[in-house]
Amino acid sequence: MRSIFLAGIATGQASFETEATLPQCWDxxxxxxxxxxxxxxxxxxxxxxxxxxxxxxSTRYCYRGVAEVQLYVAPESRGHGLGARILADLIRFSETYCLWTLQAVVFPENRPSIQLFEAHGFRQVGYREKIAQMNGEWRDTLLFERRSPHIK
Known part of the structure; x- marks a missing residue:
């Protein structure tokens, strides 16, 4: 998982992180x-x-049904529908565990991720201009969300 995360970081389009910050310990x-x-x-x-x-x-009770999607595909496995399979599983999980909103933060240049989220019912709800720096350069992000049609 760490190597896939590192490959995502290397693209400059997957995360603001510049090094793998995934913990070594599974717990x-x-x-x-x-x-x-x-x-x-x-x-x-x-x-x-x-x-x-x-x-x-958030740890606040009022946001207990809101979660951020984290999704990474190994470079050699991209373009084979694995991201769509993972995202479909995460959506099923969210419905089972009463999560009413899923969020995803995407760089505007990351067209494959944007298309993936839109194909799974996410819609762009925000544009954050110069939200953070990456390697000394200000970057924008798009905020996507999917609201559960089943959880009212």
Whole structure:
């Protein structure tokens, strides 16, 4: 999972992170996620080809049903529908565990991610101009969200 995250960082289009900040310990990694939401897909060699998870956006009770999507696909596995499979699993999880809103933050230049989220019912709800710096350069982000049609 760490190597896939690092490959995403290397593209400059997946995260503001510039180094792998994933904890070495599985317990530490899952502590910041809905642990049951962590989804992986293995390739034919048994290696992790894609992974995703949902992370609570806040510890406040009123936001208990809101989670951020984290989704990464290994470079050699991109373009084969793995991201769509992971995202579909995360949406199913969110419906099962009564999460009413899923959020995703995407760089405007990351067209494949934008298309993936839009294809799964996410809509752009925000544009954040110069929200943070990456390697000394200000970057914008788009905020996408999917509201559950089942949880009122």
């Amino acid at each position: 530490d990694f899952t502590r910041s996620k809905h642990p049951e939401s962590i989804t992986v897909i293995h390739d034919d060699m048994g290696r992790i080809a894609a992974w995703g998870a949902l992370a609570p956006t």
